[in-house]
Amino acid sequence: MMPQQSIYRYIFILTFNGFMLLGSSCAYAQADTVATDTTSDHKVKKPDLAGHQLCIGVDYFHPIINSFLKNQYGYEIAADYYMKNEYYIAVEGGWGGSNVNYSDLQYNTTNSFLRFGFNRTLLVRDRPTDWDKMFIGLSLAGADIKRSPAYYIIEDSLWGNDTSRPVATAKAPPSFPAIWAELSGGVRVELVKGLCAGWTVRGKFMLNGKSFNSLSPLYIAGYGRGDKNTVFDCDMYISYAIRWKRKGLPLPDKTAPGAATKPDIAPGGGKDMKESPGR
Amino acid sequence: MIKDKTYWLAAFVVLWGMWAGCTQQRQLCLTPKVASLVIESMHIISDTGTIFYDTVLPSAEFIPLTSVSSGQDTIVSPQASLFTISLSPKTDTCRWLFRADSTGIIPRDIIFDTLTFYYTRNLQFLSNACGYTYFYTLDTVITSHINIDSLHITNKSVTNDASAKHLQIYIHPDL
Numbered sequence: 001m002m003p004q005q006s007i008y009r010y011i012f013i014l015t016f017n018g019f020m021l022l023g024s025s026c027a028y029a030q031a032d033t034v035a036t037d038t039t040s041d042h043k044v045k046k047p048d049l050a051g052h053q054l055c056i057g058v059d060y061f062h063p064i065i066n067s068f069l070k071n072q073y074g075y076e077i078a079a080d081y082y083m084k085n086e087y088y089i090a091v092e093g094g095w096g097g098s099n100v101n102y103s104d105l106q107y108n109t110t111n112s113f114l115r116f117g118f119n120r121t122l123l124v125r126d127r128p129t130d131w132d133k134m135f136i137g138l139s140l141a142g143a144d145i146k147r148s149p150a151y152y153i154i155e156d157s158l159w160g161n162d163t164s165r166p167v168a169t170a171k172a173p174p175s176f177p178a179i180w181a182e183l184s185g186g187v188r189v190e191l192v193k194g195l196c197a198g199w200t201v202r203g204k205f206m207l208n209g210k211s212f213n214s215l216s217p218l219y220i221a222g223y224g225r226g227d228k229n230t231v232f233d234c235d236m237y238i239s240y241a242i243r244w245k246r247k248g249l250p251l252p253d254k255t256a257p258g259a260a261t262k263p264d265i266a267p268g269g270g271k272d273m274k275e276s277p278g279r
Numbered sequence: 280m281i282k283d284k285t286y287w288l289a290a291f292v293v294l295w296g297m298w299a300g301c302t303q304q305r306q307l308c309l310t311p312k313v314a315s316l317v318i319e320s321m322h323i324i325s326d327t328g329t330i331f332y333d334t335v336l337p338s339a340e341f342i343p344l345t346s347v348s349s350g351q352d353t354i355v356s357p358q359a360s361l362f363t364i365s366l367s368p369k370t371d372t373c374r375w376l377f378r379a380d381s382t383g384i385i386p387r388d389i390i391f392d393t394l395t396f397y398y399t400r401n402l403q404f405l406s407n408a409c410g411y412t413y414f415y416t417l418d419t420v421i422t423s424h425i426n427i428d429s430l431h432i433t434n435k436s437v438t439n440d441a442s443a444k445h446l447q448i449y450i451h452p453d454l
Contacts, residue, residue, distance in 0.1 A: 104410040105407070153410075154411055155312075156313065158365055159345075162413070167411075172404070213404065216404070218407045225407075
């Protein structure tokens, strides 16, 4: 009989793959559109007809992962705001902590974190109301880490164990910052009107890792393992988008072909789309 | 179509690896936890007194004094010139007994020399997987002179770097 924990793992992995498949399919549809646009003889600078969008989401990947790990927890909220020319300002924050309770090492840490950066979509939208995106981003993040007194035992079978005592505060200060940079990439897909889902893969690079080498936190919420200077991580978001029109621009014409619904891609793809009346 | 399936299989394997890595309770400790002191035995040629070379001792024996593991802690190294011992993490001094040949062919070799180490302990965080350990800074090493002529500290910093040599023992020229 399969253990319950394994069943959860399978369900989770299937869900994750499902979202990846969904995101990739939508991105694929957009990719054809881009290829079509680049065949035109001359580039015409179009006004940004897309309105404003504020998208607020929560990460459900880490709470699921951490539910299997008893010694760490982390929660994350993300928001991004569409500026123009396919650039988004992204602000993300969260909190978490870890509980180290090994036979030779015991301490707790808590931290909150804030990320600030921007995202740029890689694919041209096929209409102003198309908010599906595949993006890359760059951000800077900081966390304020607080640590409880840490106790250690140095085990030695020859001379005997050095008994437990707190780590001197001067060697491992109880409060310290962590600063890191992130390169990210991901996909967001609108499932139903305003409700989006997607994932972000992140490469994280600690900028001040040496400052807490005397006792690296087991887990920094928003970053990952504190004793690694480079971490790769993944977030999966469910989010809701609030949209309003840009000043001075009319609302998108919902009666226009291809405006209210996604345009169908005929066999042969890009060429047919180029000649469609909605373009 | 085959290509697509391969891609998704690879993605699945990668995700499974990430998952397995994330759910491991404590990482394996892959670095040495105990700082080792490496001793090199040297020989002085008696007629000049200026030429030294490392010498292989036939069956050198090291026994820690005041250790907790009674009887299980004797180090006997057949045919070696480099010997690895450890220092006590509980105090700033420790003592080892040493003889060059535990086989007892030469009667003088049966008698032990005493090596007394004085050092400073430096608390060192290795990782969350390995926890803490002590690195040491050697201050002084004192010895009796039955088999040992003299000592020379070549490296005061005793860490978990297994390639470092810290102490040279000069065996008496007559041996």
